[in-house]
Amino acid sequence: MKEDNCLHAALICLGMLYYSHAITAEKLNHPRPSLHGHHEKGKEGQVLHRSKRGWVWNQFFVIEEYTGPDPVLVGRLHSDIDSGDGNIKYILSGEGAGIIFVIDDKSGNIHATKTLDREERAQYTLTAQAVDRNTNRPLEPPSEFIVKVQDINDNPPEFLHENYHANVPERSNVGTSVIQVTASDADDPTYGNSAKLVYSILEGQPYFSVEAQTGIIRTALPNMDREAKEEYHVVIQAKDMGGHMGGLSGTTKVTITLTDVNDNPPKFPQSVYQMSVSEAAVPGEEVGRVKAKDPDIGENGLVAYSIIDGDGMDMFEITTDYETQEGVVKLKKRLDFETKKSYSLKVEAANVHIDPKFISNGPFKDTVTVKISVEDADEPPVFLKPSYIFEVQENAASGTVVGKVHAKDPDAANSAIRYSIDRHTDLERYFIINAEDGNIKTIKALDREEIAWHNISVFAVEVHKQHQEAKVPVAIKVVDVNDNAPKFAAAYEAFVCENARSNQQFITISADDKDDSANGPRFIFSLPPEIIHNPNFTLRDNRDNTASVLVRREGFSRQKQDLYLLPIVISDGGLPPMSSTNTLTIRVCGCDSNGSLLSCNAEAYILNAGLSTGALIAILACIVILLGKKVLDLLLFYTCLC
Known part of the structure; x- marks a missing residue:
């Protein structure tokens, strides 16, 4: 504040010097801008005529933030026709007139009565006028002029954000851009160096640096390791006045996080794992777990496990538990303690994702030996x-x-x-x-x-x-043994027409056997030896497990015989063969000329034979004589009733 007061005083001195110079110039006959055109004497007493002109003012300046005891002189209005007798009255109007800026209506001196802030308002537009004090008649047309608030360095730089957060991959090269921080200064950038900013780093060396003109933060050390330190706190300063002494400054904090890259292979914490499993365990049962540690995170730390060697490769398997990043050893086949009591596996842990930039560092994998002992169990038979x-x-x-x-x-x-x-x-x-x-x-x-x-x-x-x-x-x-003889496949009942022709087939038969097929078909059909020369019917074996029955003669009569029983012998193919005799019932029936069945009833045939009434009475008389007198009395009784 002491420096500001000194600066204010210096500027006031300059203003007073200017004012003094103006008066001196007036005394030396150097004309100043006036309210009226007027006559001036030239060389050798020649009177020069100057045309009337309007107000012409230089721009006035007033320094901001002045805190002196007296109002600040801004400037002076003066008319050439002002003889100093007090008849001319100066009037000021416009922005801030009468409140911020006041004018001595006699002398024309303008003063600022309040402290001004350029950052609040940089300039004011005012109007000057000279009038006759008695009549208020304008002596010259009104004219505008500007009072500009002169800037001082009263505003420190301010960053857009109080805190910044940024990420940069670990192992980045020196000079890698991290983030750009930006500050602004409310002071006038067109006047002096009040708003000329320079950036510097206060905290965060030697890991990071900042470009003085742009505010870009860059890495300053090679091979920064996230696994050693993940987060850095950097303080950046912005200073005005081009960074010179006396300038104002502001700071911001930047939290920089190193993001992970796959620069570490998985590592087993021990060289051998010991496990045991009961011989009673079932396939799929967990035997134990191994874990290779990888300090990388995310997908860079993903590890997959596999069995690459050992005498237990066929008996065990390993899967990856991606939640815990462990290798889970499981039983693959049944174990037998009495056959083999221990197994050995060579397990490999390898990164799932490999960064090509770090392949030269070596293989991103590790191996470990897993020894598994089989425990005896009390097993069932x-x-x-x-x-x-x-x-x-x-x-x-x-x-x-x-x-x-x-x-x-x-x-x-x-x-x-x-x-x-x-x-x-x-x-x-x-x-x-x-x-x-x-x-x-x-x-x-x-x-x-x-x-x-x-x-x-x-x-x-x-x-x-x-x-x-x-x-x-x-x-x-x-x-199966052949202990069942073949029989008819169904309860066959055949009929033959009275007008059947010789060798006419009238039925086909087949057989069943309860024995297995080896002791069943093929079936052999035949007539018993005693009727092999049967005059009425003959049999033909079709050699397909069926047989056909044929008539051997013509002219069958229901009157003589309406029913025939034909025995048929069926033998199977078993060893020894079994056979049975089955009887085929054959009825004699009346048929039309086409062989279609009409009737197989012998009594109906007699009634339909056309006997005369006398013949029927004779037959009945014979029956009565044969049956006796009682039947006759009974018959006569029923006749009377009729």
Whole structure:
């Protein structure tokens, strides 16, 4: 403030000097701008005539922020016709007239009565006028002039933001641009150096620097490591007056964060991991975890695990838990403590994303040895096969051996085993098993045509640890023997026309056999030897498991015989073959000329034969004589009723 007062005083002195110079010039006959044109004397007493002209004023200046005891003299208005007798009155109007700027109406001196702030208002436009004091008649036309507020360095630089935040990749080259900070100064940039700013760094060396003219912050050290230090606090100063002594300044804080690049490979914290797993573990079960540490973050720190070598590659697998960045070792196949008690794996951890700029630093991977010991478990018995299939012939005698199952205790103790049949799978109790050796036998004869397959389950239990048991399915196939003769496939009933022709086929028959196909077809059809020369019908084997029945003669009569029974022998293809005799019923029927059936009833044929009434009475008389007198009385009784 002391410096400002000195500056104000100096400017006032300059103003007074100017005013003094103006008066001196007037005394020396140097004319100044006036309100009226007037006569002047030239050389040798010659009178020069100057045309009338308007107000012509130089720009007035008043220094801002003046805090002296007296009002500041801004300037003086004066008319050449002013003889000093007080008849001329000076009037001031316009912006701030009477409030900020006042005029002595006699002398024309203008003063500023208030402290002015250029940053609030840089200039004022005023109007000057000279009038007759008595009549208020204008002596000259009014004229405008400007009072400009002269700037002083009273405003420090201010940054756009109080705090800045910026990021720059770690390992950036020296001179990498980080951020540009900008300050502004409210002082007049066209006058002096009050608004000429220079930037400098107060805090943050030697890591960062700032360009003095632009405010651009740049890296100043090579290979800055985020993993060593991630965040830096930098203070930047902006100073006016071109940075010279006496200038005002302002500061801002810049928080600079180093962003991560993949400049670190994953590293296992130890060279060997020890794990153990029970032989009772099931595939997919977790065995243990390994973790390679990578100080990088985000995708740069992602690690994938794999098994690259070892005698356990077929038994174990490893997956990556991307939430915890751990390698999860899992069981891939069943283990057997009695077969192999330990395994070794070589596990590799590698970055998922590689930055090509850092490949020259070496491989972004690491390896570790994982040793896994297998723990013994009390295991249940194990059958030598996952399932058993046996065969037994049907009709085999009770006690026939079907087959043998075998289980063992996989533990080192090798406990004795006892066997039993799950009776829920053998409700009819067809089988029995030897508890000591696992032999399965029949209890009763089996019939394939009743049950072709028997599906039972067998338990194996350790003798001394009966809670340890195993179960195995056993399928028993009943093998067919040829114990069923073929029979007609249906209850056949045929008819033959009275007018049938010789060798005419009137029915085709087939057969069924309950035995397996190996003991069934092909079927052989024939007539019994005793009727092979039957005069009425003959049989033809079609050799396709069917046979055709044909008439052997012509002229059948329902009056003589309306029903024939034809025995047919059917043999199967089994060893030894089985055969049966089946009877085909054949009715004699009346047919039309086209062979279509009309009637197979013999009585209807008699009634339709055209007998006379006399013939019928004769027949009835014979019946009456044969039946006796009682029947006759009964007949006469019913006749009377009619």
